[in-house]
Amino acid sequence: MALFSRPLRLWLLPNAVLLFGLATWGTLRYPHLPGRIPQHIGVDGVDAWTDRSIGSAFALVFVYAGVTLLMAGCAELTLRVTPRDEMSSADAAPFAAAQAASSLLNRPHNRASAHRIACALMVFNTCIGISFAAGCGVLWRSAPDPNVPAYFFAAMTLPLLVGSAVTVAAAASGRKR
Numbered sequence: 001m002a003l004f005s006r007p008l009r010l011w012l013l014p015n016a017v018l019l020f021g022l023a024t025w026g027t028l029r030y031p032h033l034p035g036r037i038p039q040h041i042g043v044d045g046v047d048a049w050t051d052r053s054i055g056s057a058f059a060l061v062f063v064y065a066g067v068t069l070l071m072a073g074c075a076e077l078t079l080r081v082t083p084r085d086e087m088s089s090a091d092a093a094p095f096a097a098a099q100a101a102s103s104l105l106n107r108p109h110n111r112a113s114a115h116r117i118a119c120a121l122m123v124f125n126t127c128i129g130i131s132f133a134a135g136c137g138v139l140w141r142s143a144p145d146p147n148v149p150a151y152f153f154a155a156m157t158l159p160l161l162v163g164s165a166v167t168v169a170a171a172a173s174g175r176k177r
Contacts, residue, residue, distance in 0.1 A: 007115065008076050011122035015068050018129040022061045022136060029140040030057055038139055043153070046138075046146040060132045060139065071125040075118035078108065085110045113173070120170035127163030131156050 004012060033052050040048035050056045084107050108114035134155035138148050149155075 004072060004076050005079055008072060008079065008118065008122070011075070011119055012068075012072055014126050015072075015122060015129060018126060018133070019061070019065055019068060022064065022129070022133060023058075026058050026061055026136065026140060030054075032142050033057060033140060034142070034144045036144055041135070041138060041148060041152070045148045049144070057139070060135050064129050064132045067128055068125055071121050071128075075121040078114050078118040078121065081107060081114065083108045083110045083114055116170040116173060117167075120167040124163035124167045127159040127166075130159040134159075 035052055036049045037052050037056060038046040038048070039050035039056065040046070055062075108117060134152065137155075138152060
């Protein structure tokens, strides 16, 4: 039995390519990094430094690998859950009171909705990776410069906003009117 279903393996491919690209880029840049690299980047640029190590230089790559596993697991579980329209009356009884009280049940309405949500989660994960790539661009510079490019905040934030919007839109599209 495969760990991830067929559609998820296809959606995971861009994330795996991005992760591999980040790891390769970092591996090529690591020997050329200065002895101290950025630890934190604030609104005024780099405001904390740390000694160069595998852990500090590849922190964003490691975090992205973990986020990718988490998001892929969530997407797979979304595909495996029984949608509301396939539940029998007996299975749906515990949800009846909650549905009357709230329209925010954490169960897709149908298989198509589950498919859209799972795909949106993987798109969101790709957007997270793109955002982290911008962070790596500052982290892996050859010279310890506390200044960051003017576009840095937008390069880090915009992909996250796009991924969030796609995920919210996918989740909202499956709600009954």
